[in-house]
Amino acid sequence: MxxxxxxxxxxxxxxxxxxxxxxxxxxxxxxxxxxxxxxxIVVLFSFNSGRHVTQFEGFSMTWYDQAWNDPMVLEALSNSLQIATASAVIATVFGTAAALAVRRLSPTTQRVVAILTYLAVVIPAIVLGLSILLAFVMFADWANPWLAYLWPGDDAPELGLGKLSVIAGESIFGIALVMTVLQARLAQMDDSLERASADLYATPWRTLRQVTLPQLGSAIFGGFVLAFTFAFDDFIIAFFTRGQSQTLPILLFSSIRRGVNPSINAIATVLVVVTVLALLLALFFLTRRTPGGAALPLLDDTSSASREDPAAPAAGPARTPQERTAEKVST
Amino acid sequence: MPKLIPRASTLSTAPAVAWFVVFMVAPLTVLFVVSVGVRGPDGGYAGGFTFDNYLELGNRLAPIWNTLKFSLLGTAVTLLVAYPLAYYIAVKAGRRKLVLLALVIVPFWTSMLIRTYAWTFLLGSNGLPAVLREWGVVDDLRLLNTPFAIVLGIVYNYLPLMLLPIYVALERLDPSLRAASKDLGAGRLATFRQVTLPLSAPGVVGGCLLVLIPVMGEYLIPVLLGGGRSYFLGNALADLFLQSRNWPLGAALAGAFILLMTAILLVGTAVARRLSGAATTGSPA
Incomplete structure (x- = not known):
């Protein structure tokens, strides 16, 4: 060639x-x-002044007004907020406690926890939902006669499906979510800080409060927001476990089945905006490096702890990892 | 850190584990118990031990086949749509990589219900078909409540789950391998077929599993986009539990679904492991 x-x-x-x-x-x-x-397009048409779903006839907030004044929408919104808040709190508290401790369990127990977490992630939501439906109804059928028998007054409370069963279902995935997020963060964390704190005679509780949690704060908050949005948006678990309670996604679903109606677009837009904002917030907290502010009070605290203690020389070697992390934080 | 009192820290896993046991393991156990039980006279559960419900499923294979058909089809189309995009983001996008990736994930976190609703809105008789009629393109086009709408809904809702594992596989792929292939005289297509594709195969299998499993439990897409004409497992379960209250049969169907899902998961994971083993030893076959 x-x-x-x-x-x-x-x-x-x-x-x-x-x-x-x-x-x-x-x-x-x-x-x-x-x-x-x-x-x-859904967001755009939520501002459509006309009833027509094909043509955009002008900007208006009519449909937001209509949705906001609908008592059913408001009740569903309030239920959804309660459910999402409760399950996110449960998920965050239980998930954080478990993620912190799981590193110190025996390998066998660690595997059990890992399998449970994995199960919570892979199990189809529909299977979890209907299993909880079965379990709650069967437990209530068994317990209600006893309650009525033992209750001192006349109108004994009746157990059954409702907000509590929805919360139970939503928080399963929430716990797994928070644990996964936190374990990822803990794996990146330098545990020499905790070791140093222990060397300096901080009690485990104090180490947790002053060393571990400040470093995890943003990840915990990110996990909370993710668990909240999941529970707030979830349809299928609530569909099976809600009993007579209404949630916003379920209200939306039943009005979609009745036919397209512009106020659906308004509710959908609100849901989208809330979710996207929450997600951005979560991403901001999850990708943020360990806050630099937390490292400085930490230095003061440990040095005051060593002052109280005669075994001060421990402060010398312990300072190095702290400085190393401080450098890492500032870069 | 063994120094930090072990008992307190073990105890702090207890609430999460207890929650998992009470609200996940126990209900799943109840599900299996009910699936071998007998239906009560007015619905519900009336004890007993029988495999009749599982045998009865043999007469109700339609939703299972239908689900399998649509899930496999939907997964395949999702793969075809996602792969080139994953390739573009991982190999060609350069510094915009992370932004492009985030843009795939953001719509994914908005409610699945709303994403599906958006398409009922677009495909419904007042949406796209009406617009096309006005333009004189087609006269009478039905899009909603068709198999097309179901597959579209699957692709739209599950694209990110397919894309992420493929992206990760392609991103890990050392660019020098492609360069070497080219230096050795392979064309673009040959390089893709003999280097890129086999090395990204584990990601492809992973993505397919991540899509296939949840699609099989899908309820919203067949109801909102298929108009209830395509009867999925999810629809059958909702009917059996919420309408006809035939719990034992519903529980057996759910049990069969879990078994099917586990089988797919095990086979898929084994395939993915073999593929990635082959990839690291360098023999793409």
Whole structure:
């Protein structure tokens, strides 16, 4: 092959490569349109002044007004907020406590916890929902006669499906979520700080409060927000476990089945905005480095602890890892 | 740190474990117990021990086949849509990588119900079909309540779950491998077929599993986009538990679903492990 014929082929090949690259980029753009256009259209049409779902007839807040004044919407919203808050609190408290301790369990127990967490993640929501439905109803059928028998007054409370069973279901995935987030963060963390704190005669409780938790704070908050949005948006678990209680996604679902109605777009938009804002907040806290402010009071605290204690030399070697982390934080 | 009192720290895992046991393990056990029970006279559960419910499932295979058919089809189409995008983000996007990835994930975190609703809104007779009619493209187009709408809903809702593992596999792939393949005279297509694709295969299998499993339990998509014409496992379960209250049969169907899912998960994981083993030893076959 002569050099003269080589150049054109190379050029042609590069041209073809550019064409392939360009069409890949165009394709990616189309997929992003596909992902965002439907949601954007729902948001856009929630501001439509007309009843028509095809034409945009002008900007108005009518449908927000209508949804906001609907007592059913408000009740569902309040239920959803209660459920989401309760399950996120449960998920955060239990999940954090478990994530902190799981490192110190025996390998067998660690595996049991890992299997339970894995199960909570892979189990289809529909299976979890209907299992909880069965368990709650059967327990209530067994317990209600006893309650009525033992209750001192006349109207004994009746157990059954309701907000509590929804909370029970939503918090299962929430706990697994918080534990996963925190274990990932703990794995990145330098445990020499905790070791140093223990060397300096801090009690385990004090180490937890002053060393471990400040470093985990943002991850805990991020996990809380993720668990909250999951429970707030979830449809299928609530669908099976709610009994007579209404939640916002379920109200939305039943009005969608009755037919398209512009106030659905308004409620949907509110849900989208709340979720996206919460997600951005969670991402902000989860990707943030360990707050630098936490490292400084920590230094003061440990030095005052060593002052109280005659075994001060321990402060010398312990300081190095702290400085190392402080450097890591500042970069 | 063995120094930090072990008993207190062991105890602090107890609430989470207890919660999992009471609200997940125990209900699943109840599910299996009910699945071998007898239906009560007015619905519900009336004790007993029989495998009749599982045998009865043989007469109700339609929802299982239907679910399998649509889940496999939907997963395949999702793979076809996701792979080029994952390739673009991992290999071509350069510094915009993380932004592009985040843009895939953000819609995924908005409620599944709303994402599915958006398509009922778009595909419904007043949506896209009406617009196309106005433009004179087609006269009478039905999009909603068709198999097309179901597959579209699956692709739309599950794209990120397919994309992420493929992206991770492609991102880990050392660019010098592709360069080496080119230096050795392989064309673009040959490089893709013999280097990139086999090395990303574990990601592909992982993505397919992540999509297939939840799609099989899908309820919203067949109801809202399929119009209830396509009867999925999810619809059958909702009917058996919430309408006809035939709990033992419903529990048996759920039990069969769990078994099917476990089998798919085990096979899929084994395949993925073999593929990644093959990938690291360098023999793509």
């Amino acid at each position: 002569s050099a003269a014929s080589k150049v054109p082929t190379a050029m042609r090949r590069r041209k073809r490569r550019d064409a392939v690259d360009r069409s890949l980029a165009v394709y990616a753009g189309l997929v992003y349109l596909f992902l965002f256009v439907p949601i954007v």
